[in-house]
Amino acid sequence: MQKKETQKYWNPILETLPPKKIKELQFKKFKRIVEWAYANSKLYRRLYDDAGFKPEDLKRWEDIYKVPIVQKEDYRKAQAKEPWPYGDTLCVPLDDVTEYHQTSGTTGQPVYQPDTWQDWEWWSEMWAYILWAQGFRKSDRVFIPFGYNVTMASWAGHYASEKVGCEVVPGGILNTEERLLKIKELKASAIMASPSYVIKMAETCKKQLKMDPSELNIQKILCAGEPGASVPSTKKRMEEEWNTKVYDNVMATEVGGWAYECTSQPGGLHVNEAFFLVELVDIDTGDPIEELHIPGKIIITAFDRYAQPCIRFDTKDISMWGKPCECGRTYRILKGGVHGRVDHITKIKGVSFNPLSVEEVVRNTPELADEYFLEVKEEGAAEVLILKVEKRPDVSIDTETLKHNLARQLRLKTNLNFRIEFLEYGTLPRPEVKIQRFIDLRTNKGKR
Ligand SMILES: [Zn+2]
Structure with missing residues (x-):
């Protein structure tokens, strides 16, 4: 059935279910996927048998916490077996797999991701919720500036855009300048990209094309792949540069587009x-967190994915619950999106440090260019935290004053002193996809 363009929600029933009803639905679906995985996946059967857990132990909501958590490493080990390349994770005959993808491999050996055609339709349906909530409609011409590859995001965004009724322009083969010219030529109305690339495109537009990005008249930008669109100062920079709304999303290959x-x-x-099912658990104890504004680690279950189920998957991402949204959706809010990863949080001079907190300060300093790089190392017995930034070419403030102001803001935000180094404008890499902006060169990596 054709959706009405004026309809507020992609699924008016599910998106506005009272919380009690959502929980009932979630428990039913959780039980179903656990039973499926136990019956069909050697990986999950082994994991549950080793922990003495059986699907019939799931009698009430609290029993969910008895289900063993699965790690990315469990997938990697299980995939070393037959049938290649999915091994013991596969729950369907290999011939039923129609889609191959893999994780980006930034944290080690990639995880291979099989999907059946039913799973793949689930991907586009789930993404349709995202697009509809961000105002994507039939009238949109969506430009996707990435080369589609073995990773998931562009493919999922492409098919969901088609499902919603948008016209899609795959701009992968072009370079950044050519992509901008194509956006201009076709009068594209929306872009999907990583925050790093949205920033790079704006810079290229001004530098190479001598054009203000706002002249391209983009009406919305969907960001994913990095937390940037939920970092207030990064979001503000992007929205001001493009004179449009920028919306954040999170997805993971093993999970889906879940927020x-x-x-x-x-x-x-x-x-x-x-x-x-998204759970927040205490980073140290693993106890569930239901209260608002308390940071916890995100554990996710995808209810409807069958070829390679994802049940209580440890994302290692951090977030906190927030207040309900005024849009009418009853789906809970993760305040501030994803706040970084557990394995990136470290101790420097005894102080807990999240590298993402520096991004908020850098991008909130108008005299600084968009990119930055952080390094922590030992100099004798001391630990030194170095921030490398670039001054915008068109600002007149003297470097010493800027350095002083920046150091003050960073101290307020992190309780740490930084050594600030200014690099020549344009020196730091301008990436297309997520890159590591923090390197820990200490021999003990903060474990003291
Ligand atoms: Zn809302």
Whole structure:
């Protein structure tokens, strides 16, 4: 059935279910996927048998916490077996797999991701919620500037855009300048990209094309792949440069597109709770966190994915629950989106440090260019935290004053002193996809 263009929600029933009803639905779906995985996946059967857990132990909500958590490493080990390349993770005959993807491999050996055609339709349906909530409609011409590859995001965004009825322009083969010219030529109305690339495109537009990005008249930008669109100062920079709304989303290859910002921009992301169970647990104890504004680690279950199920998957991402959104969706809000990763949080001079907190300060300093790089190392017995930044070419402030102001803001935000180094404008890499902006060169890596 054709959706009405004026309809507020992609699924008016599911997106506005009362929380009690959502929980009932989630428990039913959780039980179903656990039973499926236990019956069909050697990986999950082994994991559950080793822990003495059986699917019939799931009698009430609290029993969910008895289900063993699965790690990316478990997938890697299970995939070393037959049938290649999915091994013991595969729950369907190999011939039923129609889609191959893999994780980007930034944290080690990639995880291979099989999907059946049913799983793949689930991907586009789940992404359709995201696009609809961000105002994507039939009238949109969506430009996707990345080369489609073995990774998931562009493919999922492409098929979901088609499902919603948008016209899609795959701009992968072009370079950044050519992509901008294509956006201009075709009068594209929307872009999907990583925050790093949205920033790079704006810079290229001004530098190479001598054009203000706002002249391209883009009406919305969907960001994913990095937390940038939920970092207030990064979001503000992108929205001002392009004179448009920028919306954040989170997805993972093993999980799905599980959380999205809506046009109300509530300072956080809705969890798609009819498709996913998102739990926050204490980083040290693993105890569930239901209260608002307490940071915890995100554990996710995808209810409807069958070829390679994802049940209580440890994402290692951090977030916190926030207040309900005014848009009318009852799906809970993760305040501030994803706040970084557990394995990136370290101790420097005894102080807990999240590298992402520096991004907020750098991008909130108008005299600085967009990119930065952080390094921590030992100099004798001392630990030194170095921030490398670039001054914008068109600002007149003297470097010493800027350095002083920046050091003060960083101290306020992190309780740490930084050594600030200014590099020549244009020196730091301008990436297309996520890159590591923090390197820990200490021999003990903060474990003291
Ligand atoms: Zn909302």
